[in-house]
Amino acid sequence: MRSSEHYIGIDLGGSHIRSVVARDDGPIPRIIGRDERATPRSGPDDVVAAIAESCRASRAAVNAPVRDIAAVACSAPGPLDHRGGIVHEAPNVVGFIEYPLGPRLASALGLPEIYVDRDTIMAAVGEANAGAAKGSRNFIYVTISTGIGGAFVIDGHLLRGAANTAGEIGHIPVALEGPRCGCGSYGCVESLAAGRFIAEAYGVDDAARVYAAAASGEPRAIAIITRAEQALGNLAIGLANALSPALIVVGGSVAEHEPEHTLEVMRRAIAARAFKVAAAAVRIVPAALGRDVGMLGAVIYARERRAGRDEWFR
Numbered sequence: 001m002r003s004s005e006h007y008i009g010i011d012l013g014g015s016h017i018r019s020v021v022a023r024d025d026g027p028i029p030r031i032i033g034r035d036e037r038a039t040p041r042s043g044p045d046d047v048v049a050a051i052a053e054s055c056r057a058s059r060a061a062v063n064a065p066v067r068d069i070a071a072v073a074c075s076a077p078g079p080l081d082h083r084g085g086i087v088h089e090a091p092n093v094v095g096f097i098e099y100p101l102g103p104r105l106a107s108a109l110g111l112p113e114i115y116v117d118r119d120t121i122m123a124a125v126g127e128a129n130a131g132a133a134k135g136s137r138n139f140i141y142v143t144i145s146t147g148i149g150g151a152f153v154i155d156g157h158l159l160r161g162a163a164n165t166a167g168e169i170g171h172i173p174v175a176l177e178g179p180r181c182g183c184g185s186y187g188c189v190e191s192l193a194a195g196r197f198i199a200e201a202y203g204v205d206d207a208a209r210v211y212a213a214a215a216s217g218e219p220r221a222i223a224i225i226t227r228a229e230q231a232l233g234n235l236a237i238g239l240a241n242a243l244s245p246a247l248i249v250v251g252g253s254v255a256e257h258e259p260e261h262t263l264e265v266m267r268r269a270i271a272a273r274a275f276k277v278a279a280a281a282v283r284i285v286p287a288a289l290g291r292d293v294g295m296l297g298a299v300i301y302a303r304e305r306r307a308g309r310d311e312w313f314r
């Protein structure tokens, strides 16, 4: 293996496709080329074509030929089968139902070694290797963004469960009643506290406007944000009691911009209502890899799998 290798990390989201070429020459891979474009709404094959175009553009930006790419990983919405690269359902990406994303990407990119896994799992692997969870054997990764998701690392192992949905914390019901969630259930923490749902509840297109309105004292915005905080508090207590993490690493754009309405609320709820021993054992910290976590997580995931250091999350 050469001392420095190139990886491609892809972040497939409902609104945007992002890709990077990163050079693996330090604990955190260095992004040297990147591309971002809108996710096509015209079906999965067009999405794959757009990902391939994006990767070409990222490579072209740094003159990196295909032969220089050691491996590729794509961070995708779940639930999915990471072994076969099959996305079971991704409500925000049109047509992604039992879609063989891994095999299709492999042929579109002309690269055999492609890893596909849930976005939050790749983020957790990235945070464990190079971010806020470095050295931790018991942590929960939580993202509070457009949606809410997560991953569990307990006793040094990533929990996948029987259907690989372990860690899908956005769909833990935290209320006895509540709006219908995108997953078909109701009372999910995501449907009460995720950015998209906060914005929808207020009738705007960006949750930041709801937080701003609440800060200026607008009663309806305050009610929506208060409800979101109660939902996050309940989630945090459930996570602390049921999984007893040493760390809860919280990332995502809403958490990043509104820590006092997210991390702080989770800290207070755990201190007030979780088991005392569980509360004493856990710290809630911001994620460290920032807004590039999707791509960096994918690059680190690909590097670790290729190096055979993947037993704990395979």
Ligand SMILES: [Zn+2]
Pocket (backbone or CB within 6 Å): 170, 171, 181, 182, 183, 184, 185, 186, 188, 190, 191
């Ligand atoms: Zn749900």
